[in-house]
Amino acid sequence: MESNKPKVLIITDWYFPGYKAGGPIQSVHRLANQLSEKVDLKIITRDRDLHSEAKYSRIKSDTWFSQDGYQVLYCSKQQELDFIKKELEKKSHDKVYLNSFFSFRYSLFPLFHAYRIGMLKKVILAPRGMLGEGALKIKALKKSVLISGFKFLRIHKKIIFHSTDKSE
Numbered sequence: 001m002e003s004n005k006p007k008v009l010i011i012t013d014w015y016f017p018g019y020k021a022g023g024p025i026q027s028v029h030r031l032a033n034q035l036s037e038k039v040d041l042k043i044i045t046r047d048r049d050l051h052s053e054a055k056y057s058r059i060k061s062d063t064w065f066s067q068d069g070y071q072v073l074y075c076s077k078q079q080e081l082d083f084i085k086k087e088l089e090k091k092s093h094d095k096v097y098l099n100s101f102f103s104f105r106y107s108l109f110p111l112f113h114a115y116r117i118g119m120l121k122k123v124i125l126a127p128r129g130m131l132g133e134g135a136l137k138i139k140a141l142k143k144s145v146l147i148s149g150f151k152f153l154r155i156h157k158k159i160i161f162h163s164t165d166k167s168e
Contacts, residue, residue, distance in 0.1 A: 003040050005038065005039050005040045006038075006039045006040070006094040006095065007039065007040045007041075007042075007092055007093045007094050007095075008035060008039045008040070008041050008042070008093060008094065008095045008096075008097060009041075009042050009043075009044065009087060009088075009093040009095070009096045009097070010028060010031070010032065010041065010042070010043045010044070010097045010099065011043075011044050011045075011084060011096065011097070011098050011099065011106050011107070011110050012024070012028050012043065012044075012045050012098075012099035012100070012106060013045065013046055013050075013099070013100060013103050013105070013106045014045060014046055014049060014050055015028060015029070015043055015045040015046075015072065015074075016029055017049075017056055017059075018046075018048075018049035018050065018056070019049065020049045020050035020051060020052070021049070021050040024099055024100070027099075028043070028099055031097075032068070032070055033068060035070075036068060036069035036070045037069065039094075040070075041069075041070035041071070042064075042070065042071045042072075042073070042087070042093075043070065043071070043072045043073070044073045044075060044083060044084055044087060044106075045072065045073070045074055045075065045106075046074065046075060046077075046080070046106075047059060047061040047062075047074035047075055047076050055074075055076070056074065059074050060074075061074055061075065061076040061079075062074075062075060062076050062079050062083070080105050080106075081105060081109060084105070084106075084109060084110050084113070085109075085113055088110060088113050088114055088117065088119060089117060091117070091119060093122060094122065095122055095123075095124055096110065096114060096119065096122050096123050096124070097123075097124045097126065097162070098110055098111060098123060098124070098125045098126065099126050100126070100127070101125065101127040102143060102146065107125070108146070111123065111125070111155065111159075115153060115155060115158075120155060120158040120159055121158055121159075123158075123159040123160070124159065124160045124161075124162050125159050125160070125161055125162065126161075126162040126163070127161065127163060
C-alpha cells in the first residue's frame with residue numbers, strides 16, 4: 001500500500017554507526033528520528049566511517065534495510081554513484097536533502113545530476129559550515145571554481161538552503 005506521507009531522500013557521506021565525522025552524523029540522525037513518523041525517509045550513505053578503509057562490520061553493503069522506521073542504504077565505493085543516480089532518476093522524492101556542500105560523491109554529483117534531470121526545486125542543501133570564510137580558505141581555488149559554476153548555472157536560485165549561520 002502506497003503511503004500518503006511526503007518522501008524524503010537524505011544523501012550524506014557518513015551516518016551511524018560511524019562517529020568520526022562528528023556533528024553532521026549526529027545532526028542527520030536526529031533529523032531522521034524526528035522525520036521518520038512524518039515522512040517516508042530514505043538515507044544513502046557510505047559503508048564505512050571517515051578515513052576508514054574497513055566497511056562497517058554488521059552491515060551489508062549495497063542493500064536497503066529498515067532502521068528506526070526508515071530505509072538506509074550503505075554504499076560500497078564501487079556502487080555509490082550508481083545508487084545515487086538511480087534513486088534520483090526515480091523522481092519519486094518530494095525533497096532531496098544533501099548534507100554537505102563540497103563532497104563530490106554525496107553532494108556535488110547528486111546536485112548536478114538533479115540539475116540535469118530537472119529536479120533542483122526538490123533539493124535542500126545543508127552546507128554544514130563549508131561556506132564560512134575560514135572553510136573557504138582551505139583549497140580556495142578549487143572551491144572558488146565550484147562556487148562560480150554553481151552561480152553560473154544559477155543553482156543557488158533553484159534550491160533551498162538549510163544553513164546553520166547567516167554567513168552561509
